[in-house]
Each structure stands twice: as C-alpha cells, then as structure tokens.
Amino acid sequence: MQTMRVLHLRVNGDRRDIAAPDHWTLLEVLRYSLGLTGSKQGCDKGDCGACTVLVDGQPVLSCITLAALSEGREITTIEGLMPAHVAAGGQGADPVQEAFDRCGALQCGFCQPGMMLSARALLNENPSPSPCEIKDALAGNLCRCTGYTQIVQAVELVVAEAAGTEPASPAWAPGENPWKKAPAKKGGDA
Amino acid sequence: MAARDQHGVGPPWPAGFDVVGQPGRKVDGLAKATGTAIYADDIVLPGMLHVKFLRSPKAHARIRSIDTSKAEALDGVRAVLVGSELPIRYGVIPWTPDENALAVDKVRFIGDEVAAVAALDEDTANAAVKLIEVEYEDLHAFLDPHDALERGEPQIHESSPDKPEKRSRGNISKHVELSFGEVDASFDQADEVIEGEYFFHGSTHTAIEPHCAVARYDADGLLTLWSSTQITHYVQRALASVLELPQARIRVIQPCLGGAFGGKSDPFALEFVVAKLAMKTGRPVKCLWTREEVFYAHRGRHPMHMHYRTGAMKNGRLTAVDARILIDGGAYSSFGLVTTYYSGQLLTGPYDFPSYRFDSTRVFTNKPPCGPKRGHGSVQPRFAFEVQLDQMAEHLDLDPIEIRRVNFQGEDTHTVNGQRVTSNGFMSCLDAVESASDWKARRGKLPRGHGLGVAGSMYISGTNYPVYPNKLPQAGIQLKVDRSGLVTVFTGGNDIGQGSNTVCQMIVAEELGMDPGDVRVVMADTDLCPVDLGAYSSRVTFMVGNATIDACRKLRHQIVDAVAVAWEVDAARVVMGGGSVRDTEDGSRLISVQEAFHLAEERHDTLGATGSYNTPELGGDYRGGTIGASPAYSFTAHVVEAHVNEETGRITVDNCWIAHDCGRAINPMLVAGQIEGSAYMGIAEALMEDHDVNRFGLHAGPSLLDYRIPTSIDTPELHALIIESLDPEGPYGAKEAGEGPLHPSIPAISNAVFDAVGIRLTHLPMTPASVLAALADRPTNGKASV
Numbered sequence: 013m014q015t016m017r018v019l020h021l022r023v024n025g026d027r028r029d030i031a032a033p034d035h036w037t038l039l040e041v042l043r044y045s046l047g048l049t050g051s052k053q054g055c056d057k058g059d060c061g062a063c064t065v066l067v068d069g070q071p072v073l074s075c076i077t078l079a080a081l082s083e084g085r086e087i088t089t090i091e092g093l094m095p096a097h098v099a100a101g102g103q104g105a106d107p108v109q110e111a112f113d114r115c116g117a118l119q120c121g122f123c124q125p126g127m128m129l130s131a132r133a134l135l136n137e138n139p140s141p142s143p144c145e146i147k148d149a150l151a152g153n154l155c156r157c158t159g160y161t162q163i164v165q166a167v168e169l170v171v172a173e174a175a176g177t178e179p180a181s182p183a184w185a186p187g188e189n190p191w192k193k194a195p196a197k198k199g200g201d202a
Numbered sequence: 203m204a205a206r207d208q209h210g211v212g213p214p215w216p217a218g219f220d221v222v223g224q225p226g227r228k229v230d231g232l233a234k235a236t237g238t239a240i241y242a243d244d245i246v247l248p249g250m251l252h253v254k255f256l257r258s259p260k261a262h263a264r265i266r267s268i269d270t271s272k273a274e275a276l277d278g279v280r281a282v283l284v285g286s287e288l289p290i291r292y293g294v295i296p297w298t299p300d301e302n303a304l305a306v307d308k309v310r311f312i313g314d315e316v317a318a319v320a321a322l323d324e325d326t327a328n329a330a331v332k333l334i335e336v337e338y339e340d341l342h343a344f345l346d347p348h349d350a351l352e353r354g355e356p357q358i359h360e361s362s363p364d365k366p367e368k369r370s371r372g373n374i375s376k377h378v379e380l381s382f383g384e385v386d387a388s389f390d391q392a393d394e395v396i397e398g399e400y401f402f403h404g405s406t407h408t409a410i411e412p413h414c415a416v417a418r419y420d421a422d423g424l425l426t427l428w429s430s431t432q433i434t435h436y437v438q439r440a441l442a443s444v445l446e447l448p449q450a451r452i453r454v455i456q457p458c459l460g461g462a463f464g465g466k467s468d469p470f471a472l473e474f475v476v477a478k479l480a481m482k483t484g485r486p487v488k489c490l491w492t493r494e495e496v497f498y499a500h501r502g503r504h505p506m507h508m509h510y511r512t513g514a515m516k517n518g519r520l521t522a523v524d525a526r527i528l529i530d531g532g533a534y535s536s537f538g539l540v541t542t543y544y545s546g547q548l549l550t551g552p553y554d555f556p557s558y559r560f561d562s563t564r565v566f567t568n569k570p571p572c573g574p575k576r577g578h579g580s581v582q583p584r585f586a587f588e589v590q591l592d593q594m595a596e597h598l599d600l601d602p603i604e605i606r607r608v609n610f611q612g613e614d615t616h617t618v619n620g621q622r623v624t625s626n627g628f629m630s631c632l633d634a635v636e637s638a639s640d641w642k643a644r645r646g647k648l649p650r651g652h653g654l655g656v657a658g659s660m661y662i663s664g665t666n667y668p669v670y671p672n673k674l675p676q677a678g679i680q681l682k683v684d685r686s687g688l689v690t691v692f693t694g695g696n697d698i699g700q701g702s703n704t705v706c707q708m709i710v711a712e713e714l715g716m717d718p719g720d721v722r723v724v725m726a727d728t729d730l731c732p733v734d735l736g737a738y739s740s741r742v743t744f745m746v747g748n749a750t751i752d753a754c755r756k757l758r759h760q761i762v763d764a765v766a767v768a769w770e771v772d773a774a775r776v777v778m779g780g781g782s783v784r785d786t787e788d789g790s791r792l793i794s795v796q797e798a799f800h801l802a803e804e805r806h807d808t809l810g811a812t813g814s815y816n817t818p819e820l821g822g823d824y825r826g827g828t829i830g831a832s833p834a835y836s837f838t839a840h841v842v843e844a845h846v847n848e849e850t851g852r853i854t855v856d857n858c859w860i861a862h863d864c865g866r867a868i869n870p871m872l873v874a875g876q877i878e879g880s881a882y883m884g885i886a887e888a889l890m891e892d893h894d895v896n897r898f899g900l901h902a903g904p905s906l907l908d909y910r911i912p913t914s915i916d917t918p919e920l921h922a923l924i925i926e927s928l929d930p931e932g933p934y935g936a937k938e939a940g941e942g943p944l945h946p947s948i949p950a951i952s953n954a955v956f957d958a959v960g961i962r963l964t965h966l967p968m969t970p971a972s973v974l975a976a977l978a979d980r981p982t983n984g985k986a987s988v
Contacts, residue, residue, distance in 0.1 A: 048242035050237020050458070054410040055493040059906035061525040062410055090237035105236055113702040119879065122241065122411040122460025122700025122824040137409030147914040154906060156410050156461050157523035157699055159882030161922075162875055183638075184874035190225045 019079055023048070024092030025099075038082050039063045039074035042089060050090035050125045054154070061153035064126030065089050069154070071126075071133045090125035093132065107170050108132050114191065115166035119157035131167050140171055143178040165191075207815055209751045211866065211928040211935035212943040214713050214758075216786075220932055221379040221650055221712040225871030228704045229723055231699070237456040243429045247486035250416070251280055254327035254489075256317040256334050257310035261343035261568040261899030262358065263335060265307055265316070272333035276327035281482045281577050282334070282691030284303050284319045288478055292440045294433075294468045296670045298375075298535035300359050301475035303444065309357055310533035311568050312899045313473040313498025320487055321478040321809065342569045343374060343899055347507065347530040358533065358843035360922040375531045375564040376542040378826060382618045383557030388522035392513030396593050399509055400586035401965040403768050404530070404894055405504035405887035407910055408576055411460020411501065413558070414490040415473045420838070425481070426453045429473050432698045433736030434464040434726045436669060440469035441477055456726035460670065462698040464574035467738050468536055469503050486519070496906035501573030501584065502893055505530040506563070506582040510590050514793035520597055523549070529564040529572075536573035538564045540667075540829060544579025549587055550617035551660035552628035552837050553609035557603035558618045569895050575740065576883060577661065578945045588657040588949030589964055592956065601645075602656050602953060605638050606839075613927070617789055622821025625937070627863030627927030628658060633753040634861035634923045639841040646957060652845045655953025659839075661942035662832035663865075663932065664741025666817035668909030675814035677745035678732030679753040681710070683809035687796030689714065689721050694734030696726045700940050701872040702742040706750050708868060709933065714761070714794055715778030732812065743868065744834060745815045747933030753813025760809065765793070765800035775936040797861055818931075834929040836937045837863040840881070840946035844954040848977060851970030853955060853971040855885055855918040863925040865937035870924055876939040879923040884947025886912045 014033040014114050016128075021028050023046060028046045037097065042048045051074055058076040064090035065074045079091035089179070090197035093106035113118075118124050127150060134141055134149035141149065146162070147166045149195065155163060165182060169191050172179035213219045235238040270282040285304035286508040293299040305316045319332050321327035344350040344358065352978065369666075389395060415429040425447060431437050434454045442449040459466070480487045507528040513521040527545050531538045546560030595605040611617065613626035618886040620767025635656065636642065645654040668676060680692040691710055697703040703723040711718040724730055734746060758778065765783050766773040775786050783792035783798040793801075803809050821831035860881045867873045890910045894902045903909050928935030952963045961976035 013849070031854050045246075047246075048237075052241070052411070053243065053490075054412065054460075055906045057493070057905060057907075059493075060410055062824050071586070078293045083588050094236050105232060109232070109235035113235050114876045116225070118228060118234045119701070119875055120411065120459060120461040121230070121239055122409075122410070122699075124234060125237050128235065151913040154409055154410060154911060154913060156463070156883075156911065157873055157879050159878040159920050161882075161920050162871075163876040164914065182871075182874065184870055184877075184924050185225070190871065 021082055021085065021087055023087045024089060024095065029046050032079055036079045037075055038077045041079040042074060048089050052122055052125060054123065060123065061126045062123045064129050064153060066129050066133055069133060069136060071130045081187065087107055088129065090129060097124065099150045106132065107173070108135065110177045111166040111169040115169055117158060117162040117166040123153055123155045127155060127163060135170060139174060142170065155166055207748055209748065211930065215715065215779050215824060218777055218778055219712065221708045221718055222868050224265055226708060226718060228701055229707045230703060231484065233497040234674040235898045240269045241411060241460050242428050243460045243490050244418060245416045245428050245457065247416065247418060250433060250486040250488055251322065251479065251483060252324045252327050252488055253318050253320050253322040253326060253479060255315050256310060256331045258305065258316050259316040260309055260340060261312050261371040262341040262379045263309050263338035264341060265305060265309065265977065266339055267337045268317060269932065270317060273616050275329040276323040276326065276333060279319055279330045281479050282318045283475060283479055283482070283647065288474055289445045292444050292469055293535050294436060294537055294669060295535060295539050296463055298868045300535050303471045311570055313570060314533065318475045318479065320483055333711050342607045345567060345569065345895065345897065345899055346644065347565045349569055350567050351528060351563065351587035357566065362372055373566045375538050375561045375566050377537055378546060379561045379618065380546060380826065381559040385522050385557040385559045386754055388557040389513045389660045392521045393516045393539040393888040394594065395511060395513045396590055397599065398590060398964060400589065402582035402585055403510065403892055403966045404503055404572065405575065406497065406893040407463040407465030408498055408906065408909065409461030409465055409616050411465060412474060412493055412496045413466065413470055416486065416488045417478045418486040418892065419480040419577060419748050420483065424451055424453065424955045425477055425916055425925050426455065427473060427477055428455045428457050430459055430466055431456055432459065432466045432696045433738060434696060434728055435694060435733050435736055436472055437469050437785055438728045441474065445477060453729040456696055459696070459698045462737065463576045463798065464578060464616065464738065465501055465560065467574050470499060487577050493906060497901055497909065498570050500532065500570035500853040500893065501536055503575040503581065504572040504885065505546065505566035508583065508586040509587050512590050513595055514594050514598065514794050516598060518600045518608040519579055520553060520555055520609050523555050523587070525560040527560065527562040527583065529562060531564045531566055532569045532571035533566060534571040537578065541579040541827050543829040547619060548580035548660070548662065549583050550619050550621065551611055551623060551835060552613065552626065553606070554611040555618045568899050570901070575800045576880065577941045580661065581948065582947050584659050584945045585948045585966065588946065591963065592953040594961065599959050601633055603641060606632060606658050620827055623835055623926040624838055624931065625865060625929040627925045628839065630925045630927065631821060631837055631861035631863055632658065634925060635841040637761065638859045638921060638923060639843065651958055652847060653954045653957030655842050655844070655955070655957055657840050657946035657950040657953060659833050659942060659945035661737055661832040662830065663744040663836055663938040664817070664832055665739045666820045666831050666833065667828045668735060675816045676814040677751040679746065679813040680732050680780065681753050681757055683799050684801065685803070687720055687794065687799060689716065691721060691723045693723065693746055693766050694731040695723050695742050696737040698737045700737070700876060701869065702737065702746060704872065705743050707894045709747055709750040710754055713751060713758055714795065717781050743936050743938060744932055747868070747936060748815040749813045751813070751933050753811045753816065756802045756813065757809065757811035760806045761798050761802040764805040765798050767805065768801050773871045798800040832930050834865065834937045836939065836942040838942045838946055842947065842950040842954045844951055846955055846958045846973060848959060851973035851977070853889055853951065853956050853968055853973060855951060857919045857921065858945050859921045859923060861923040861925050862939060862943045863927050864939040865929040865932045866913055866926055866940045867924050868934065868936050873924055873939045874922040877943045879984045880941065880943035881920050881947045882912065882917055884944040885918065886950065888914070888951050888966060889968055
C-alpha cells in the first residue's frame with residue numbers, strides 16, 4: 013500500500029489541503045490532484061524545464077521536487093499569473109504572457125508555461141535585465157520550436173514597455189517596428 | 203489543375219490587404235500563454251487506465267515465448283496485451299507495411315515494443331511489466347549499414363511465402379537509381395572535377411511534448427482516440443486496418459500538440475495499444491511515453507554515407523553531379539521509400555544541373571527506426587553538395603556566393619529531373635545575406651579563427667504524391683456561418699505549433715472583411731472536419747490556404763449577391779472589409795457583416811461553404827518522377843559567421859543570416875518564427891546532437907541532458923530575412939517556411955570553418971575532436987579534409 017500524506021499548500025493564492033502518496037512530486041500533485049495541467053511534463057527528470065513553477069517566487073523544477081517539500085510554501089503555476097495580475101488591478105493576462113503572444117514566442121507552447129514563469133521570476137527580481145541576463149535566466153528551459161529569438165524579444169518587450177522605451181525592431185520587419193504600439197486584442201474590446 | 207485551385211496573388215478586395223501580411227497574434231496564443239490549452243496528456247476521463255510497455259532488451263532476436271500470467275495476477279492490472287492480439291501489420295507508406303504494434307515473432311531493435319499492461323495507475327503498470335517473462339533467441343545484430351548491405355542473412359524483415367521476392371533483397375529496404383542527361387560525357391567536358399566522401403549522422407526531433415494517446419471505446423462501438431499526432435487522417439486509416447473496424451466508427455482527434463518536426467507523422471504503437479486495450483477492458487485508456495521511450499521510438503534523421511562527384515567549367519558552371527548514398531534506415535520502413543527518393547530528387551535546385559545521377563540505397567539495421575525529420579531526406583545530400591560546391595569555388599578561385607549565382611536555374615523552368623519550378627527568389631536570398639553579413643568586406647578578411655560561410659537550398663511546398671494513391675482533394679475546408687456574426691472554419695489540417703490555424707483564421711478574415719477575432723477554427727477532428735492529409739512535406743499553408751480561399755469565395759459570392767439584391771445594385775459595387783459591407787458608389791449604404799449574413803441567409807438558406815485543393819499533375823515521366831514534385835518550391839540562402847578555437851577545437855556560431863523565399867508572408871512574424879526555429883535546429887544537429895547507439899544497439903544517451911539540444915545560451919544570433927517571390931499558385935502567392943530554412947545552416951557552418959581555419963569538415967557532427975584532428979592534419983598550405 014502507498015503511504016499517503018496530507019499536504020497544506022498555497023497554490024496560486026488558494027489554500028489547498030491534499031492527500032497524496034508520499035513519493036509524489038509537486039508536478040504530480042499539481043497535475044493529478046489539483047487538475048492544474050498548465051505545468052507540463054517533458055522529461056520527468058529535471059532536464060527540460062517544462063514543469064517549472066514558482067515556489068516562494070523562485071523557479072523550481074516541480075518534476076524532481078517532492079510534493080512533501082512544498083509543505084506550507086507559496087506556489088505559483090502558469091494558471092496563477094493572470095488572476096494575480098487582475099487582482100493587482102491589471103487587465104487581462106500578465107504582461108509576460110501578453111508579450112509572448114504578441115511576439116510569436118508561443119509556437120507549440122508546451123515549454124512556455126515553464127519559460128514564462130522563469131521570465132516572471134527574473135523580472136520580479138530585476139525589472140531591466142540585459143539580453144544576456146535574459147538568456148541566462150531562461151537557460152534552464154528548453155524550447156525546440158523557436159530558436160529562442162522571439163522568446164528573448166518578448167521579455168525585452170516587457171522590459172521596454174515597463175520602462176516606457178521603444179523595443180528593438182526584429183530583423184524580419186525592416187519597415188515599421190511591429191511592437192512600437194500594443195495591437196488591439198483579437199475580438200476588439202472583448 | 204482545376205481552375206478553382208488558382209486564386210491569384212493579389213488581395214480579394216480593391217482596398218488592398220487588411221489582415222494578410224500583418225504580424226497578427228496566433229489564434230491559440232493566449233490559451234497557450236495562460237495554460238488553458240489542452241494537450242493529450244491533459245485529458246483525464248472517468249475510470250481511465252494507464253498503460254506501460256515492455257520493450258525489447260535485444261537488438262535482434264526471435265521471441266520463443268511470452269508468459270504474462272504473473273503480470274495479469276498483479277493487483278490493479280486490468281489487461282495485458284501481446285503482439286498476437288494485433289497481428290495485422292501497418293506502415294505509413296501503404297507499400298511497406300512492416301510494423302506490428304507489439305512484436306509478433308521477433309524484435310528488431312533495443313526498445314521494440316513487446317507487450318503492454320493497462321492498470322489503475324502507472325506505478326502498477328510498471329510493476330506488472332517487470333513480471334512479464336520473455337524468452338529470446340539471439341540473432342546477429344546489424345549496427346553498421348555497410349554490414350547490412352553486404353550480408354543478406356539473417357534478414358531483419360524475413361521473406362514470407364506470399365512475398366518470396368523479398369529473399370533476394372537481403373536487408374535492403376529500398377534502392378533507387380536514376381540518371382538524367384549525359385552524365386559521363388558531361389564529366390569529360392568539365393575543367394574541374396571534385397570528388398569526396400561525406401557523412402551525415404543521425405539526429406532526432408525531441409519535441410518537448412512526449413507522445414501521448416488516450417482512447418475510449420463506447421458501448422455503441424465508436425472508438426475515439428486523442429493523440430499527439432501530426433497526421434490525424436492516416437492514424438484513422440491505420441487504426442481501421444489494424445483493429446478491423448470500419449473507418450466511420452473511428453474518431454481521431456489531435457488536441458493541442460507540443461511540437462512534432464516530423465516525429466509524430468507515423469502511426470505509433472501506443473495509438474493501437476490504447477485503442478485495443480480500451481476495447482478489451484471497456485474503460486478509457488491513456489499512455490504517455492517517457493522521454494527515454496521517445497528516443498527509442500525515434501523516426502528522425504537518417505544517417506547517410508555519401509559519395510559525391512561534381513564537374514564544372516572554369517567559370518563555375520556545373521556540368522554534372524553524381525551521387526552514391528547509403529542510408530541507414532533503422533529497424534522499419536517508416537517513410538523510407540520516400541526518403542530514398544528524396545535523397546536524390548530534391549537536390550536539383552536552386553542550381554541548374556545539366557546532368558545528374560544518383561544511386562541511393564536504404565538498408566535495415568537493428569536500431570531505432572529512422573523517418574522524417576524537418577527537411578526529410580534532403581538535408582543530408584544538401585550538406586554534402588553545398589560543401590562540395592564550396593570546394594569547387596576554392597579550386598576555381600571563385601567567390602562562394604558567385605559560384606552559386608552563376609549556376610542559378612531561374613524561375614518558370616524545369617529541373618534536370620523534370621520538376622516544374624515556378625516562382626524562385628533564390629537570387630534575392632543571396633543578395634540579402636551577402637549584404638546583411640557584409641560579406642564582400644569581411645569574407646576571407648576576418649581575424650584568425652573567424653570566418654563566413656554560405657550555402658543555399660530548395661524545398662517543396664507540399665507534394666503532389668499523396669501517401670496513398672487517390673484522386674481526392676488533398677485539403678478540404680468547411681465554413682459555418684453563425685447569425686451572431688461568427689464564422690467557424692473546420693479544417694482537417696494539423697496545427698502542430700507552426701500556426702496553420704492562424705493562417706486559416708487570417709485568410710477567412712481577409713476574404714470576408716472580418717475582424718480575425720470573429721473567426722474560430724476547429725481542427726484535426728475526423729468526425730467534424732473535412733479530410734486533410736496533415737502536417738508534413740510543408741504542405742499546410744499552400745494547400746489548406748488555397749482550400750480556405752476556395753471556400754471563402756463561394757460564401758462571399760452568396761453574401762455579396764444577397765446584399766446587391768437587397769440594395770438593388772450591381773454586385774460589383776458591393777465590397778466587404780473592416781467588419782462591414784458597403785456600396786462603393788454610395789457611401790450611405792453600409793451594413794455590418796452580421797447584417798449581411800442575415801440577408802444572405804434569408805436569400806440562400808442556412809449559410810456555409812466547402813472548399814478544397816488538389817495539386818496539378820506534376821512530375822517527371824519516369825518511375826518515381828512524381829516523388830519530389832511540388833506545386834511550388836521555397837528557396838533559402840544562409841551566411842553563417844563562426845569562430846573556431848584552435849586550442850579546444852570548439853566551433854561557435856556567432857551569427858546566422860537566413861534569407862528565405864516563402865512567397866507571400868501571410869503572417870511575417872510566424873514566418874520568422876519558422877525561419878529562426880529551422881536555423882536553430884540545423885545548427886544544433888551540426889554541432890551538438892548525435893542520435894546513435896553503442897555496440898550493443900543501446901542508445902548512447904536517451905535523455906535531454908545527454909542528447910544535447912541547445913539552450914538559450916547556446917543559440918546564436920539568428921537574423922530572419924523574408925524574401926517574397928509571389929508564387930502564381932500559392933494562396934496570395936505564399937509558399938512554405940517550416941523546413942526549407944533548415945537545410946543551408948549545416949553546410950554554411952562547415953564552409954565558415956573553412957574560411958576561419960582552412961579545414962574542410964565533411965563528416966558530421968562537427969565535434970571538437972574532429973576539428974582538432976583536421977587541424978592536426980592541416981597541411982602547411984592550410985587546406986585539409988576530415
């Protein structure tokens with residue numbers, strides 16, 4: 013028989029008491045017990061970073077973190093970013109999520125929840141990172157679609173907009189800078 | 203070609219493009235960004251069982267017996283499945299069905315599926331797998347393709363009484379020999395002939411999402427499969443055959459897909475196994491492969507041993523190219539028939555070959571099966587040829603870009619092997635990378651250890667050869683119009699992250715003058731969507747795009763007609779755009795698209811339209827002449843800036859300029875994403891990745907740590923430059939962008955290394971060891987080969 017343990021977690025601001033097998037990882041508890049499937053399993057051994065969540069604000073590989081070690085901790089998954097942004101008076105998705113969408117950084121999207129949480133953790137600590145610091149902070153998250161170019165551009169866009177400066181124009185847009193102004197969201201004002 | 207398949211390169215309305223050409227957001231971007239997008243492993247059904255596989259520990263062996271009794275007796279196990287319960291063979295190419303979902307009589311590589319267990323959870327299934335007892339009888343394991351070519355026995359795929367001709371083929375999977383023009387005479391005329399050996403190693407896709415499938419078998423006999431596949435239609439066909447169910451009783455759905463790159467094109471064992479186990483147990487069944495299993499399932503880049511000979515005149519004009527290629531296929535056929543053809547057929551552009559011959563042989567070996575990886579079959583020959591072309595430029599004392607210009611084949615032409623080329627922007631690609639890299643001022647003049655290299659390529663935008671022969675459309679689209687003003691597009695096309703659903707959405711918005719937010723896309727569900735042949739061969743934008751325009755124009759005709767009748771004006775005066783419908787000659791007449799939909803529904807009944815696309819008759823008039831025939835070709839040129847550390851042998855790519863002719867860039871941001879992702883993947887396999895097995899047939903490192911794919915720090919600066927040579931048959935002139943831009947990355951690095959330190963790297967991957975060996979062998983005049 014499996015030994016079960018009752019865990020007291022704070023997930024995306026909610027207090028959750030969960031009984032889970034002793035050997036379960038944080039990723040298993042998030043995906044299987046709480047149905048928070050935004051955190052992805054790409055390798056299950058800490059190599060790819062798709063399972064990255066924030067534990068007390070720090071990016072952590074949830075697939076190699078025992079759930080028991082998260083007892084009493086504050087956990088943020090990708091599902092938590094937009095509600096936190098809205099609760100803080102913002103509109104819509106977190107600026108990181110918005111920028112990833114605007115810059116085309118989401119191709120298959122599978123690695124991106126972890127990638128965006130790594131980016132969010134970086135920006136919380138350093139609101140104006142250099143491109144090198146951005147690449148460094150994201151180096152634990154493997155992406156196979158993008159070649160990272162549009163991902164780094166997305167984080168740079170968040171930085172530029174927060175600072176009120178103009179983001180760099182990408183090589184593929186020799187004319188007008190496509191990110192100079194935030195485009196209207198699809199569906200008008202909805 | 204049916205007239206309906208040509209829609210012109212211009213905008214649908216006189217005011218010009220409104221949506222097309224804009225870097226619009228993806229239709230599913232925010233769902234992916236916020237974590238609400240559902241991938242196969244996110245699906246949970248009530249009472250669902252979990253499956254684990256038993257895999258072969260032997261590279262080549264006969265199965266003497268399988269005893270599953272202990273596994274079946276384990277608490278929590280609900281069913282065990284073995285090969286004899288799924289005896290019908292399958293294979294994505296209908297001529298080469300040589301796979302069973304679970305081994306029937308023998309295993310052909312370490313990792314071959316032998317048995318499967320369905321249990322209440324994965325832990326129980328794993329424990330049960332360990333209790334299955336299999337007795338094997340070892341057979342000679344072929345791990346070297348030369349060995350497999352020379353030794354016909356034991357056959358990896360044995361002949362049978364109904365196919366005795368297989369006996370004489372030994373372990374050859376496919377052999378193609380084709381010759382065009384006077385090859386030998388053309389070599390005799392050449393001023394210079396270069397000859398050499400090249401090797402391209404294996405590499406694999408490593409989509410970050412592992413393969414996953416979920417099946418449910420309902421009491422009414424309907425089987426539903428959710429699978430991380432990039433070709434829903436072929437999976438449906440294969441399931442029907444293997445499970446002996448009518449196709450109409452099988453529904454295959456592709457949920458959101460976490461990357462594929464060709465690695466989710468074949469029907470895979472887990473799809474048949476979850477389906478069969480759902481039928482056997484009456485419960486939903488899921489299987490998620492581990493990362494290690496994905497490495498063994500493979501279907502990635504074929505290793506190729508290549509011998510090339512090229513002749514040219516003093517001015518650089520090619521006279522003849524002759525290739526002999528040995529292809530290491532791994533344990534099964536997969537797409538191998540096509541790979542073997544592609545290894546020769548896709549080299550005949552963007553340069554004019556006056557004569558050409560190739561002789562390609564694919565052999566079976568006892569390794570994870572190879573298949574299609576981004577740039578299927580043509581990345582390896584492209585590497586060899588573009589390096590050899592650079593060697594030719596060196597011998598003739600020509601600039602490497604100039605020798606490529608001299609041989610440009612032109613547009614509206616035919617290749618030496620009979621393929622029709624329409625639009626061709628290769629010269630603009632060369633100009634763009636030459637200028638962006640400051641080639642003229644820097645090539646050959648950079649500090650010691652630094653260099654620039656160039657390479658070019660051509661790739662297909664879909665193929666007119668459907669995987670199973672038929673005359674039906676390759677792409678179908680259905681539009682549903684709602685009274686709310688919403689249009690829903692139903693497409694069988696598979697959006698695997700490349701953004702094909704966004705292409706559909708943008709085209710509908712453009713054609714009907716709508717806000718893209720009022721267009722929704724339903725995709726890749728065989729119950730709901732018209733058939734489409736799926737995401738492979740870079741066919742989706744071209745074919746699905748044309749089918750979408752076709753459907754929209756039929757619908758638009760009804761809408762414009764109804765509005766014109768209501769307004770009592772000529773239909774030519776009615777235009778749609780910006781969310782409204784207006785009269786070009788009377789500004790007071792303006793209604794919303796929604797109101798126009800109502801007028802059209804009153805006049806024409808419930809609104810909707812279908813559209814389709816099929817290729818024209820194409821290809822050379824010889825056996826295999828249609829393989830590699832495409833309605834349009836994309837063209838690419840790269841310049842790579844690399845530096846070589848002569849102490850450590852390490853190559854670093856600093857910059858990669860990629861100019862890609864994709865025809866009309868329907869969404870330039872998504873095109874750039876494809877260009878950057880392709881170049882990244884090419885550079886990665888050239889310098890870092892190696893998909894290989896050891897002397898026992900065991901994978902050298904089946905994890906994302908040992909199989910080194912680049913991180914954000916390892917990836918060079920990628921500069922995507924978009925070239926638009928509008929294609930007469932593409933949707934608004936569009937071609938492909940997802941595979942072509944990978945090809946030149948690899949030879950361009952080798953050519954940059956030559957510029958940097960004077961060594962020719964002809965064998966991949968370019969490891970520090972191979973660089974150091976070549977540097978040690980470098981003669982005093984600074985030239986060497988490895």
